[in-house]
Amino acid sequence: MQDHLAQIPSRIKELREIMEISAIDMATDIDIPFETYSRYESGELDIPISVLYKISHRLGTDTTVLLTGEDPRMDTASVCRGGKGVEVERYPGYEYSSLAYNFKNRTMEPLLVYLDPNKAAAAPVTHSGQEFNFVVEGVVKVTVNKREYILEAGDSIYFSALLPHAQSAVKAPSKFITIIQE
Known part of the structure; x- marks a missing residue:
């Protein structure tokens, strides 16, 4: 599961680059210091869930995409079985x-x-x-x-x-x- 978590910063960087948003602009847009943002994106620092929400909003994507690399699929109901979150x-x-x-x-x-x-x-x-x-x-x-x-x-x-x-x-x-x- 740690490999899964290590992929989050690279997903963020890839989406940011696709959208042609500089790292400095991203840090400014989500209201955190550039140095902190840079450490998040490099994987040096764990990204707080509240920051993941801000990043996903700025990138125009769902937080699930950052977490899993996949789009969420359900729009009427979503079941999460015990231990499967x-x-x-x-x-x-x-x-x-x-x-x-x-x-x-x-x-x-x-x-x-x-x-x-x-x-x-x-x-x-x-x-x-x-x-x-x-x-x-x-x-x-x-x-x-x-x-x-x-x-x-x-x-x-x-x-x-x-x-x-x-x-x-x-x-x-x-x-x-x-x-x-x-």
């Missing part, structure tokens, strides 16, 4: 699995997130839109704008993703579903 490991401390990668023109992104308490905690992030988290397994600490919430299986939280936020497992590996609307 597309892996997206984009922020240190989180392991994502995209659950609706095969649905065309998504307006939100549902992801299954795995947290390992033995890995370094993720730094707080911000992105546009809103976010919903539903704990499936374990106990998750969700920090939103410096306030901490301890959520157990069955608990959920909805918040503005413009606020700095982070999630971490409490004591044991945990899983939660996040739905991000940009």
